[in-house]
Amino acid sequence: MNNIQQKTKELLESGACTLIIGYEKGTGGKARPVFVRKAEHAAKLIFDESCDQNIAGYLYRQEIKNESKKAIVANNHTLKSIVELASENQIHEGDFMVLAFTAEGEIIELKSFEEIEKHVATLYHGLNDEDKATMQKIEAMTMEERWGFWENEFSKCIKCYACRASCPMCYCPTCTVEINQPQWIPVPSHTLGNLEWHVMRAMHLAGRCITCGQCAKSCPLDLPIHLLTYKVALDSEQYFDSVAGTSVCANNVLATFKTEDHENFIR
Amino acid sequence: MARIGVFICHCGENISATVDCEKVAKVASEFPGVAVSVDYKYMCSDPGQNLVKEAIIEHKLTGVVVSACSPRMHEPTFRNACAEAGLNPFLCEMANIREHCSWVHEKGDATTQKAIDIVRTLVEKVKRNEALAPIYVPISKTAVVIGGGVAGIQAALDIADAGHKVVMVEREPSIGGHMSQLSETFPTLDCSQCILTPRMVDVARHPNITLYTYAEIESVDGSIGNFNVKIRLKSKSLDEKVCTGCGACIQKCPVKKIPSEFEQGLGMRTAIYVPFPQAVPNKPVIDRKNCTYYIKGKCKVCEIVCPTKAIRFDQEDSFVEVQAGALLLATGFDVLKTSAFPEYGYGKYKDVIDGLQFERLASASGPTKGEIRRPSDGQIPKKIVFIACAGSRDPAKGREYCSKICCMYTAKHAMLYKHKVHEGTPYIFYMDIRATGKMYEEFVRRAIEEDEVKYIRGRVSQVYEKNGKLIVRGVDTLLMGQPVEIEADMVVLATAGIANQGSEELAQKLHVSYDKHKFFSEAHPKLKPVETNTAGIFLAGACQSTKDIPETVAAASGAAAKVVGLFSNDMLKRDPLIAIVKKSPPPVYSSCTGCFMCIQVCPYQAIDKEEIKDRNGNIIKTISHINPGLCQGCGTCVAFCKSKSIDILGYNHDQVYAEVSALLNE
Numbered sequence: 005m006n007n008i009q010q011k012t013k014e015l016l017e018s019g020a021c022t023l024i025i026g027y028e029k030g031t032g033g034k035a036r037p038v039f040v041r042k043a044e045h046a047a048k049l050i051f052d053e054s055c056d057q058n059i060a061g062y063l064y065r066q067e068i069k070n071e072s073k074k075a076i077v078a079n080n081h082t083l084k085s086i087v088e089l090a091s092e093n094q095i096h097e098g099d100f101m102v103l104a105f106t107a108e109g110e111i112i113e114l115k116s117f118e119e120i121e122k123h124v125a126t127l128y129h130g131l132n133d134e135d136k137a138t139m140q141k142i143e144a145m146t147m148e149e150r151w152g153f154w155e156n157e158f159s160k161c162i163k164c165y166a167c168r169a170s171c172p173m174c175y176c177p178t179c180t181v182e183i184n185q186p187q188w189i190p191v192p193s194h195t196l197g198n199l200e201w202h203v204m205r206a207m208h209l210a211g212r213c214i215t216c217g218q219c220a221k222s223c224p225l226d227l228p229i230h231l232l233t234y235k236v237a238l239d240s241e242q243y244f245d246s247v248a249g250t251s252v253c254a255n256n257v258l259a260t261f262k263t264e265d266h267e268n269f270i271r
Numbered sequence: 272m273a274r275i276g277v278f279i280c281h282c283g284e285n286i287s288a289t290v291d292c293e294k295v296a297k298v299a300s301e302f303p304g305v306a307v308s309v310d311y312k313y314m315c316s317d318p319g320q321n322l323v324k325e326a327i328i329e330h331k332l333t334g335v336v337v338s339a340c341s342p343r344m345h346e347p348t349f350r351n352a353c354a355e356a357g358l359n360p361f362l363c364e365m366a367n368i369r370e371h372c373s374w375v376h377e378k379g380d381a382t383t384q385k386a387i388d389i390v391r392t393l394v395e396k397v398k399r400n401e402a403l404a405p406i407y408v409p410i411s412k413t414a415v416v417i418g419g420g421v422a423g424i425q426a427a428l429d430i431a432d433a434g435h436k437v438v439m440v441e442r443e444p445s446i447g448g449h450m451s452q453l454s455e456t457f458p459t460l461d462c463s464q465c466i467l468t469p470r471m472v473d474v475a476r477h478p479n480i481t482l483y484t485y486a487e488i489e490s491v492d493g494s495i496g497n498f499n500v501k502i503r504l505k506s507k508s509l510d511e512k513v514c515t516g517c518g519a520c521i522q523k524c525p526v527k528k529i530p531s532e533f534e535q536g537l538g539m540r541t542a543i544y545v546p547f548p549q550a551v552p553n554k555p556v557i558d559r560k561n562c563t564y565y566i567k568g569k570c571k572v573c574e575i576v577c578p579t580k581a582i583r584f585d586q587e588d589s590f591v592e593v594q595a596g597a598l599l600l601a602t603g604f605d606v607l608k609t610s611a612f613p614e615y616g617y618g619k620y621k622d623v624i625d626g627l628q629f630e631r632l633a634s635a636s637g638p639t640k641g642e643i644r645r646p647s648d649g650q651i652p653k654k655i656v657f658i659a660c661a662g663s664r665d666p667a668k669g670r671e672y673c674s675k676i677c678c679m680y681t682a683k684h685a686m687l688y689k690h691k692v693h694e695g696t697p698y699i700f701y702m703d704i705r706a707t708g709k710m711y712e713e714f715v716r717r718a719i720e721e722d723e724v725k726y727i728r729g730r731v732s733q734v735y736e737k738n739g740k741l742i743v744r745g746v747d748t749l750l751m752g753q754p755v756e757i758e759a760d761m762v763v764l765a766t767a768g769i770a771n772q773g774s775e776e777l778a779q780k781l782h783v784s785y786d787k788h789k790f791f792s793e794a795h796p797k798l799k800p801v802e803t804n805t806a807g808i809f810l811a812g813a814c815q816s817t818k819d820i821p822e823t824v825a826a827a828s829g830a831a832a833k834v835v836g837l838f839s840n841d842m843l844k845r846d847p848l849i850a851i852v853k854k855s856p857p858p859v860y861s862s863c864t865g866c867f868m869c870i871q872v873c874p875y876q877a878i879d880k881e882e883i884k885d886r887n888g889n890i891i892k893t894i895s896h897i898n899p900g901l902c903q904g905c906g907t908c909v910a911f912c913k914s915k916s917i918d919i920l921g922y923n924h925d926q927v928y929a930e931v932s933a934l935l936n937e
Contacts, residue, residue: 092866093893176914178862183915186928208913259871259911 026077060085081216084249211257280314280339338366359402420448422812429831445550495807520573538638652760662767677765768817877901
């Protein structure tokens, strides 16, 4: 804990950084993102188990894009998102500093995308036990049961788009749902329209979702919508050996063809 | 307000037999925005087209829907008619109520209703069409001819004589192809090499032709008018500029027992070799798989004896890139090997040979200097059995097609044998005799009547060896299926002509379609026999299906005429149905996020990056940009763009959405 405050304080005092994007203590035992610009405020910064929010999305926000000396305190999800965003040309090497942590909790500065890639390669990529169990439960269902399950979930969605706002990969300034000529996705919230939104979101994240689960964590109705993008991510890995957020120079899984690609899903 | 004209064609009875065209016209006249709706028996005829033209002027139409056949058939016809009447051609659309409706359904109300629905979707689309102008791109007036057999040679000479540059790419060390292996040619029995080799020399000498032998196509980018062809020049281990072709290296090469490809394995060659004495270019290459130096690291005899020091052991493959306006495929064919026939001994009997091997035996330049001697012991065979349709017309062998050339060359083989071995007896087992060319039937009759070739109509079930003879067991179906057994000294199988090795890979590199036998497909079997479905890529000769020499040469000249026709224009006119990245006013400039996944996904390398700069030259945003000269309008980028920032002109989101909505909300 102290070493993050120490390190960021030094960065701000020396002028190496003018902005630190990190976490502070929030309410209800949760951490929340914080922007620290003064050395005396560095004491606010924390990094522990509670800091599980993916904050990579701040890096390309118009408001801070042009700040030249910024640093981000990155958890594992954030690191993977940084790699994926870099592969999609949304952020560029040298535009920001990355402060990450070793398995022992030691703070380290990752100086290049290559170093981030190497660090990411040491991290766990799979799902947590709870998600695995839900996924298995859904996969064991018949098609009708599965439809019923999702119909029930989608009927509750209020289309607040918190999932979109929280996802670092949803960076389009004009989202498909906001295009009204033609109107691809209906504006009001109803089961079918909600389903269209979530299916579109899953497909737009195919090969890009780094499985942080931020969408579900942000959902005010606690819908398990992260499982949709997880499923596509797992399929990308299983069929095409493609894991998002692991390589800065990787092409998107749906944009590339390899002769050894499986075709067993084409019937 | 839209004023759309709808023109329903009966297509004789093709449409009107199952669709009530009058009703379609009447219902369509009530669609919102339709100013005029008529039906006519032949809309594509002159009076039919006049109907369209007059309506455009009389009703001041803003769009035209011709509901008739597939746009592949008559879209250009009606777009031209519209242009003549002063309407932008891209405001004219075809509603396909023939292939998509009348041809595939029974007569009835439902069929008529479907035709009405199809017309409605196109009316909704055409209301949203915009006037477009064609794109003009310059043409690189160089043709790349792939394959240096007789087809490639003919096509290259024709194009080069018309004044255009030709680059010929041949996989083998010499041009000439299969024709250079043949002894005499039917139906005139003139010597194959005598008529071919002068043309080979013409190719080498022609100022407009650049010849690359021992070379292969590495990759092809671009499209009609502007292909970028990368050619791999395989290392010949030799400096061709220094080599004089004296042949000292070939004489001294210690590795002499390599089965010669040119002699079809009946003769031997050295590791440094020219395929045959009349080869063009007549300079050797080192076959690295068999050369002692490359295997064991020492020898270099050829380097020592070479008077001009032309040998280059460390030479590597090199690459050349050619900007070409057209590609011409003349990669030829191959024949099935005798090893494909278990019933005829799996290729283990030395005296069971294929037709190409017999050509070498009969050739004056062949391994036996033109004497017919059996490969096993060099004896002159007293009886030869020729088996036609070996593998052809045989669904059990997976080849239901007729190889077309075997009837004629088998008759020729039997005749050549009889001319050289007067006391010999040739037998031919056949299914049918197909001799449909000019002077072909006369040629076969001559074989039967003058040269006493014994034709037996029937199949051969088995060939086996017994006491130094080959026992051929067959059946004579003209004698009520009576079994026939012949003790032969040699058996010649007229094996099926098959697609050349590597043709599938090449087709994939070039995006050319091919059939299940891996022969390249023509764009239309009757009306576009030398074109492929990829614009700017043409076909000549046996790479399309097995062909004899006259037919191959005719096809090659036909393909060459197509290339010359293309090159007679300075600019290529293309439909503007291409993708564009949508722009918007500042400060947004474009909804494109610059993720550049469209670049990854574009199969034509048509997309690059565009920097939007302020007046001081600072970059504000980098977005995708589509090169209109390269884009083929396939729409893959449109489907991939998450922010829907790319549209296809003539098929934009709004138009397609309107079409679908018109179907769903009738």
